[in-house]
């Protein structure tokens with residue numbers, strides 16, 4: 001039985017009571033929008049859960065089935081897709097959380113996306129290029145996308161936010177979702193906020209026919225997951241990527257036992273470098289995205305206190321091991337994006353000859369990749385901080 005054979009059974013089981021629906025007539029589209037999630041890691045599975053809950057509550061607005069593309073692997077001999085579709089739990093990447101039965105795990109990326117009106121990308125960013133190559137020319141040309149990825153694309157040509165890479169490669173408009181959202185907390189329905197950013201495209205087909213900001217709010221907002229929708233796609237994307245570099249440095253401070261004041265200093269300078277980076281290379285960004293949105297300062301704080309990046313940095317300091325080893329020991333297959341982003345940011349700033357304007361990003365790179373002693377971090381950031 002394929003994943004799709006199961007869909008009709010599932011939607012029968014899930015037909016919601018009429019009282020569940022809070023949809024107003026103006027929100028009802030010509031045909032319910034179909035959402036697909038690409039990715040099934042810690043955050044991918046959590047966002048699939050959030051979206052699937054909303055699809056159940058809004059049957060006139062959204063198709064009842066949410067396909068979730070799963071990078072297939074075997075867990076004790078069983079396929080992960082089969083486990084998800086029968087037990088409704090992602091036992092590897094989001095253990096202990098029951099996924100709604102309308103989340104259907106699909107191992108074939110093209111099949112998962114083929115009828116989607118909205119494709120939500122949620123994978124570690126080192127895998128994005130390969131995914132887009134497989135999807136190119138195969139998605140509905142009228143589809144829209146949202147990137148939940150936190151990372152950057154750096155090449156010889158420059159630096160792009162990932163929403164722009166998705167738009168360019170697939171020819172579909174792409175916004176972003178980013179915020180102070182540690183997945184295990186959101187998955188347990190603990191209250192949090194997030195930021196969604198979306199530009200209505202020039203070829204917008206009209207209300208009821210196309211995704212707009214209100215549809216996105218309905219798709220992602222939950223009583224425990226408060227969505228604020230803005231325009232600044234580049235701003236929330238950069239903030240989500242760059243805070244991972246700062247969190248690695250915050251982890252070094254934790255591991256060295258230097259205390260809260262030192263960690264706050266690193267976070268302060270980190271926020272300053274994040275904003276400086278945005279102003280220099282993405283002038284369309286708004287500074288207040290960094291200082292006022294969940295995707296800005298709040299995400300920096302939560303990641304530096306409870307995220308995987310800070311834990312990896314701390315482990316490196318405590319055990320004197322390379323970042324990749326710490327990632328393997330701590331994360332059971334999950335990914336620490338700060339390791340890649342630190343390198344990508346360093347390479348981009350070096351190409352542009354501006355690395356000296358970013359002493360925290362620079363020393364974090366030197367610690368992870370060049371064996372620079374982390375105890376000397378203050379010397380590097382004190383000196384650099386006075387330059388601008």
Ligand SMILES: NC(=O)C1=CN([C@@H]2O[C@H](COP(=O)(O)OP(=O)(O)OC[C@H]3O[C@@H](n4cnc5c(N)ncnc54)[C@H](O)[C@@H]3O)[C@@H](O)[C@H]2O)C=CC1
Pocket residue numbers: 039040041042043044045070071072093122123124125127148149150151181182183184333334335336337
């Ligand atoms: N976990 C979290 O708390 C949050 C994560 N994010 C961001 O969301 C994005 C996705 O992160 P997570 O879902 O947490 O992923 P994760 O860190 O749990 O990564 C594991 C995922 O990578 C997949 N994978 C492994 N090898 C692969 C391959 N060769 N090709 C394709 N996929 C492969 C695995 O199947 C699994 O789904 C990242 O950019 C992350 O920074 C954003 C907010 C919160």
Ligand SMILES: O=C(CO)COP(=O)(O)O
Pocket residue numbers: 150179180181182183247299302303306307308309310335336337
């Ligand atoms: O982005 C996140 C929280 O918003 C998750 O951060 P980590 O990847 O460090 O766990």
